[in-house]
Amino acid sequence: SLENPIHSLLLSLSLSLFLLWKIKVTLIQGDISNPEDVRAAVKGAHVVIHTAGLVDVWGRVRPEKIMAVNLQGTKNVIEACVTQGTQYLIYTSSMEVVGPNIKGHPFYRGNEDTEYEAIHHHPYPLSKAKAEQLVLEANGRLMPDGKRLVTCALRPTGIYGENHLLMKEFYEQGLVTKKFMIRAIPASTEHGRVYVGNVAWMHLLVAQKIQEDSSTIGSQVYFCYDDSPYKSYEDFNMEFLRPCGFRLFGSRPVLPFLLLQFIALINSLLQWLLKPFCVYAPLLNPYTLVISSTTFTVQTDKALRHFGYKPYFTWEESRNRTVRWLQEIRAERQAGK
Numbered sequence: 001s002l003e004n005p006i007h008s009l010l011l012s013l014s015l016s017l018f019l020l021w022k023i024k025v026t027l028i029q030g031d032i033s034n035p036e037d038v039r040a041a042v043k044g045a046h047v048v049i050h051t052a053g054l055v056d057v058w059g060r061v062r063p064e065k066i067m068a069v070n071l072q073g074t075k076n077v078i079e080a081c082v083t084q085g086t087q088y089l090i091y092t093s094s095m096e097v098v099g100p101n102i103k104g105h106p107f108y109r110g111n112e113d114t115e116y117e118a119i120h121h122h123p124y125p126l127s128k129a130k131a132e133q134l135v136l137e138a139n140g141r142l143m144p145d146g147k148r149l150v151t152c153a154l155r156p157t158g159i160y161g162e163n164h165l166l167m168k169e170f171y172e173q174g175l176v177t178k179k180f181m182i183r184a185i186p187a188s189t190e191h192g193r194v195y196v197g198n199v200a201w202m203h204l205l206v207a208q209k210i211q212e213d214s215s216t217i218g219s220q221v222y223f224c225y226d227d228s229p230y231k232s233y234e235d236f237n238m239e240f241l242r243p244c245g246f247r248l249f250g251s252r253p254v255l256p257f258l259l260l261q262f263i264a265l266i267n268s269l270l271q272w273l274l275k276p277f278c279v280y281a282p283l284l285n286p287y288t289l290v291i292s293s294t295t296f297t298v299q300t301d302k303a304l305r306h307f308g309y310k311p312y313f314t315w316e317e318s319r320n321r322t323v324r325w326l327q328e329i330r331a332e333r334q335a336g337k
């Protein structure tokens with residue numbers, strides 16, 4: 001999942017609220033791994049939506065850094081809420097706190113109560129799982145003024161939308177191969193995806209409800225989903241790339257899966273060998289191969305039942321907005337030439 005776009009989206013949502021209703025927005029820049037910075041940012045707020053996170057499943061960032069931002073940062077947010085008397089905390093978690101696991105067990109249209117063997121070795125899912133646990137355990141903590149902290153977590157599936165860095169990377173890689181791509185993963189592998197605007201919308205709804213009905217929302221987790229169709233990663237990305245003139249070749253995977261596994265292994269070997277000299281972090285590694293070739297989709301209405309969530313953007317609007325953004329990149333590139 002990608003958390004930065006939510007951050008900017010929440011920001012732009014609050015900015016547009018500001019323009020509409022003259023709500024004041026104050027930007028405070030700081031380092032989330034520094035408790036003092038976080039305390040200063042939280043001071044005076046009565047709800048915190050904690051979306052900050054470092055997403056890396058490719059080995060681009062050192063594991064210690066991922067832990068510092070995702071885990072220590074979350075500890076800092078919790079402590080800041082308690083010491084500053086901020087009673088409500090909403091945490092942007094990730095579906096990856098559940099799976100897909102490295103064994104490749106499918107999670108087919110499951111909900112928040114579906115049993116699944118969560119196994120975390122990689123720093124990113126590990127840091128998110130631990131941070132989510134801390135947030136949920138902090139629910140009910142006594143604060144200096146006698147009130148109790150109320151917390152919950154939202155777990156977005158794969159987020160897409162404007163400024164989706166990975167989509168931009170696919171777009172640029174696709175230009176290298178003349179907009180011609182080959183299928184690597186069977187089309188029957190389903191992945192859950194959610195539009196960034198709906199992720200933001202769900203945060204705003206739960207932020208309101210948690211203050212009105214803290215006994216229902218407190219310590220709960222919610223998958224973060226919308227009406228985006230269940231498809232494989234490749235077929236889903238083609239929904240945006242096809243209108244830009246891209247083509248996906250093959251109704252079945254073109255390369256044998258064993259070969260992909262072999263390339264993934266070679267990539268991780270190269271990453272290890274090159275470590276002293278440079279960061280070699282291609283998109284394909286054994287972890288990303290398992291993630292992209294394992295079905296993981298959610299089907300739930302918990303957020304609808306608990307706080308009346310319905311997607312704000314339809315699938316068609318979400319797709320159109322994402323396509324428009326990609327086409328703007330293309331226009332900018334052509335103007336730049």
Ligand SMILES: *[C@@H]1O[C@H](CO)[C@@H](O)[C@H](O)[C@H]1NC(C)=O
Pocket residue numbers: 316317320
């Ligand atoms: C989405 O884009 C298509 C093609 O440009 C257009 O026909 C359709 O009306 C758009 N739908 C929405 C909801 O914006």
